[in-house]
Amino acid sequence: MDCRKYRVLIEVHLESGLPKVPLLELEHHLNVCLCCRRYRDELSRLEEALQDCPQVRAPHGFTEALLKKLPKNYAKAMPRYSYLSPRIRVVGAVAALVLLLGSPLYILVESPRPIVESSDLNAQFTIIDSTIIVPEGAIISGDIRVYHGHLKILGTVDGNVHLVSSGYTLESSGTVAGSVDVVKSSWLERLKFGIDQIRQDAKSYVRGAWK
Amino acid sequence: MEFTARALIKRAKQGDTHAFAELVETYKDKIYSFLYRMTGNREDAYDLAQEVFLRVYNNLHAFDETMRFSPWIYRIAQNLAVDHLRKRRNLLYLDEPTGDDGVMSWQVESSEPGPEAVVEFEDFRGSVAEALNQLSPMYKAVMLLRFVQELPYEDIARTLDLPLTTVKTRLYRAREALRKNLIKQGYFEASQGGTKIGLS
Structure with missing residues (x-):
């Protein structure tokens, strides 16, 4: 009887559960092998204790303290483009276009050089x-x-x-x-x-x- | 949880402070708890947790909403914790030798070793927590994410940026290290050790 194989089965079983056939085989082995049974018991106790580690709660006022540390103008901390309304974006694009074309356009208005x-x-x-x-x-x-x-x-x-x-x-x-x-x-x-x-x-x- | 987080992030990205505050409320205990177990110290955990959320805030725009939020935030927490522990270790235990199987012998908020043979669950749990505390950050993180934060393997792999097989190997090794520690403390029997497999 190879205990090594059953140790692996025990670990797999504790982690994700075993299908019926290998589980029956494992149970049969555990009935016979005291060492493996102890191993199984120890591991499950260990996992139980680990899962039982109580969640520690963050101290009172954690969120308030954090919010105070954020930049005052919330919007300013966000990337520049995301807080702009679509209308402002359109206006900006038009302004950029006018600036780009502006220099040739002035020729229409101003008299160009000879x-x-x-x-x-x-x-x-x-x-x-x-x-x-x-x-x-x-x-x-x-x-x-x-x-x-x-x-x-x-x-x-x-x-x-x-x-x-x-x-x-x-x-x-x-x-x-x-x-x-x-x-x-x-x-x-x-x-x-x-x-x-x-x-x-x-x-x-x-x-x-x-x- | 993930669904809520995603909706909150979307709103926070648009500059909604309340959404961000809600996001903090949802995750603060988990993150604080994780950091407390990683550092073993409430003050450090508090400072690091604040830093985690500041980083989340500053990098919200970079967060890909198609990804899960938990691995992302735990990753920030884990990186900060490891950095912090490294700095502290360099500060306090500059020439402390490292244990052979990766278990460092440094202790945080050290208490006396657990009682010898009293197998009472409270004591046992305390000893497990203490043994966990003594694991190297690499193993401690994987154990905490698995058992205390109860993340699925895939999320742990993503958090630590490791292949799934490595996560499983680390979990196995960490558990073995805990078992060894508990054997030393008398909770488990030495003959059951993973290295010595009994034949029947």
Whole structure:
């Protein structure tokens, strides 16, 4: 008779109960083996004593003392987003969006800075505020495109002049070989421009930072 | 219990102080009791239990509501208790040797060893509590969670972050350590010892 096997059965039985067949086998063994019976009795006494360990109650005023230790503004201690009402969250999102788009949008309202483009890479202009001047005696061999400014032609433009949201003055000394067309830019174009300007600003800023 | 806890946590997460207070009320005795048995000292148990609930409060947002609450809170309690005992042990028993089978010989709120052969249940229970007190925190925690807090094995495993088999092994070893201690105190007969298996 192997007691080792029955010791294991006793432990299993005390922990979770045994199915009928091994239980009968164990009981049969316990009737015969005094050592195993004592072992069983000891273990069950031990478990009984352990389970009987009285629960100690927390001292009076435990919860009150604890609540006093919590940060005063309960909501503030919670993660920031969870106590926000959905309405505030929507308002916040809209505010963020406005800030994000705000810089290009102002171009719609404010007059943007003037830009001049020319197909003549050697073209030289004099720029005073928003007035772009083709100096007297200068020859621009190509088209000129001006956005949001005023073109003052003192020299020669050997090409067309496109004016987008811009005006122009042709002085007596100035000549334009091609045509002059004036386009009023739509808000979408202005917006596109604004974004483009910001992108370029950002690029040059990054480049500057690299240097 | 778990269901209530979950509902309370949900409300507490939304900033409901009353829900949190109710959660504390529900668990304070269990946690205090566990910590008292772990540390053997009421003051330490009180401070640690307060700390447990503060941590619960501060980490409520991180608690996954699909998980059970008991293993989570007991885990916080167990970690704090073990840390505390380690610190205290380093403080008081710096060069105290550790027993061979993992049973440390330090005592908390030590009392005289139990009576020799008087087998009266009250005394016996006192001796069991004392023997439990002398177990290493590792074994003590597993015994307390099983018998005093009556957690299922799965929850104990989750609390201690151990595989189920390790929990069972620890329970077995802890029980054997208790038995040895009780044999030493004369409550159990030496011939019944787990190491010496009687043949019949």
